[in-house]
Amino acid sequence: MMRPLIYFVMKALKSIKRTPALTAATVGMLTVIFLLFNGFALISHNVSTQAERWISSVRMTAFLENSATPEDAQRIAAEFTKRPLVTGAFYVTQQEAEDRFLGNFPGSKNILEGLPKNPLPSSLELELNPENIDIASLEQLASDMEKLPEVEEALYGRELFSKLTAFVSILRLMGLMIGLALVVATLFLTANTIRLSLYARREEIGILQLVGATRWFIRWPYLIEGLLQGFLGAAFSILITWLLFRASLGPLADVLTGPFGQIELQFFDPLFISKEILAGAFLGTLGSFLALGRFWRTA
Amino acid sequence: MIQMFHVSKSYQKDNPILVDVNLNIEKGDFVYLTGPSGAGKTTLLKLLFCEIAPSSGQVLVMGRNVSRTTDRTVPYMRRKIGVVFQNFRLLPNRTVTENVALALEVLYLPQKWIDKTVQVMLKRVGLTHRAKAYPEQLSGGEQQRVAIARALINDPIILLADEPTGNLDEETTKDIMGLFNDASARGTTVLLATHDPRLYMKTGRRVVRLENGRAVYDSELKLDQRTPTADGLILGRREMDGGRR
Numbered sequence: 001m002m003r004p005l006i007y008f009v010m011k012a013l014k015s016i017k018r019t020p021a022l023t024a025a026t027v028g029m030l031t032v033i034f035l036l037f038n039g040f041a042l043i044s045h046n047v048s049t050q051a052e053r054w055i056s057s058v059r060m061t062a063f064l065e066n067s068a069t070p071e072d073a074q075r076i077a078a079e080f081t082k083r084p085l086v087t088g089a090f091y092v093t094q095q096e097a098e099d100r101f102l103g104n105f106p107g108s109k110n111i112l113e114g115l116p117k118n119p120l121p122s123s124l125e126l127e128l129n130p131e132n133i134d135i136a137s138l139e140q141l142a143s144d145m146e147k148l149p150e151v152e153e154a155l156y157g158r159e160l161f162s163k164l165t166a167f168v169s170i171l172r173l174m175g176l177m178i179g180l181a182l183v184v185a186t187l188f189l190t191a192n193t194i195r196l197s198l199y200a201r202r203e204e205i206g207i208l209q210l211v212g213a214t215r216w217f218i219r220w221p222y223l224i225e226g227l228l229q230g231f232l233g234a235a236f237s238i239l240i241t242w243l244l245f246r247a248s249l250g251p252l253a254d255v256l257t258g259p260f261g262q263i264e265l266q267f268f269d270p271l272f273i274s275k276e277i278l279a280g281a282f283l284g285t286l287g288s289f290l291a292l293g294r295f296w297r298t299a
Numbered sequence: 300m301i302q303m304f305h306v307s308k309s310y311q312k313d314n315p316i317l318v319d320v321n322l323n324i325e326k327g328d329f330v331y332l333t334g335p336s337g338a339g340k341t342t343l344l345k346l347l348f349c350e351i352a353p354s355s356g357q358v359l360v361m362g363r364n365v366s367r368t369t370d371r372t373v374p375y376m377r378r379k380i381g382v383v384f385q386n387f388r389l390l391p392n393r394t395v396t397e398n399v400a401l402a403l404e405v406l407y408l409p410q411k412w413i414d415k416t417v418q419v420m421l422k423r424v425g426l427t428h429r430a431k432a433y434p435e436q437l438s439g440g441e442q443q444r445v446a447i448a449r450a451l452i453n454d455p456i457i458l459l460a461d462e463p464t465g466n467l468d469e470e471t472t473k474d475i476m477g478l479f480n481d482a483s484a485r486g487t488t489v490l491l492a493t494h495d496p497r498l499y500m501k502t503g504r505r506v507v508r509l510e511n512g513r514a515v516y517d518s519e520l521k522l523d524q525r526t527p528t529a530d531g532l533i534l535g536r537r538e539m540d541g542g543r544r
Binding site for chain 2: 004
């Protein structure tokens with residue numbers, strides 16, 4: 001098994017050597033296509049990560065009626081922590097709410113002192129399971145809480161949450177579309193290169209067939225050639241993306257320091273890189289296979 | 300070894316290339332297939348190495364029906380059939396050794412074994428000193444020897460040759476014919492297509508003549524339906540009768 005494999009790899013390498021300009025052009029174009037994909041994927045990956053981090057940190061606050069007692073709060077907490085969405089519940093008394101308010105807005109002490117009694121309501125803060133968070137379950141939870149006579153209002157940042165989840169969905173959809181375009185472009189490019197190569201070596205293929213070469217014997221070097229082109233295109237694009245990423249980290253550091261602290265940009269993880277290179281190799285091979293199929297039909 | 304029963308072949312309607320050809324060639328025979336250009340010689344050879352299928356009739360090669368071969372089985376049949384063409388069909392970017400080795404490479408044989416066998420074959424066709432040359436550096440005769448070496452290196456059961464001396468001078472033709480005779484002496488069945496009567500006259504070998512796609516003459520079957528033409532290629536009665544002895 002090894003000997004034929006080595007033979008086919010050598011044949012593929014010889015073929016690449018015989019048409020270096022064509023191979024370089026194909027690998028170059030594949031690199032550009034993968035680079036475009038990488039650029040989008042990197043931005044999408046970082047924005048999604050930030051958005052998901054926020055989404056997973058969503059908490060729900062149920063503001064209680066003034067008539068609600070700590071026992072009521074304890075009962076409600078016990079009931080709702082049974083749900084898979086809720087991982088914990090914390091009772092915040094009116095006094096604690098006032099302390100927090102004054103902690104956040106120290107200059108507002110006079111406002112509270114001018115009032116006959118503490119206007120801030122007691123509340124229940126629910127910690128949520130990030131894996132089960134979605135807009136429908138949050139809405140359901142808020143609605144169920146608001147049905148209780150002890151609960152005045154349940155809030156979780158509905159509008160921002162909806163916008164963020166919609167944004168992440170759009171990013172994913174765009175990623176999918178760009179991914180599909182990448183697949184089509186890669187197939188088209190490798191298929192065309194291999195087709196040109198096949199027609200250039202029509203005579204050689206004819207002679208190989210004459211002396212009893214099977215179709216697979218003829219196919220293998222071309223499939224390996226396509227595989228190598230796809231592999232190199234994807235690998236070079238990763239390398240260039242990494243170099244550009246490293247180079248842009250410094251200039252972007254200031255821009256990415258926002259009110260919530262420094263946003264840490266992430267490069268693709270090793271699993272993504274492996275998958276992309278494998279996808280490149282696979283698409284290159286598939287492109288070759290398609291070109292060969294067409295060649296047999298027209299030869 | 301080769302049997303054809305009522306074989307016809309046409310690429311276009313109303314323009315048959317072969318018409319109702321019957322032929323039986325036994326193992327080890329050396330047969331000349333002759334006839335003017337366009338008589339159907341090349342088409343008949345193409346049928347035998349499974350490049351095309353007959354429009355009607357049956358072609359049996361080594362006991363296998365050509366019409367029933369598939370893309371998968373054809374390569375295995377071709378490994379037992381050597382083919383030589385008038386235009387040599389060598390790969391210009393490969394050396395003599397590499398061109399000859401091609402027929403062994405498809406069998407996944409060890410490289411050492413291939414190198415050794417190619418050396419022996421080049422010695423047999425007298426090209427040892429040209430092993431590293433490229434086809435364009437060779438004379439026509441040398442190129443044809445490379446093509447014959449490639450066709451014979453697998454020890455084929457059948458050797459088909461389509462006008463193998465068509466581009467060669469008389470002296471070189473003699474040398475090349477010597478190689479075909481040598482192959483025949485080793486037991487290979489040879490079918491050689493030519494329009495040159497000098498090749499088969501006085502050889503005492505079997506001659507089959509095609510005219511307008513029909514087998515009009517077979518020295519072995521005493522068949523003679525030839526039309527007298529002015530091409531000067533038709534054999535006399537004496538040669539016909541003195542066919543295969």
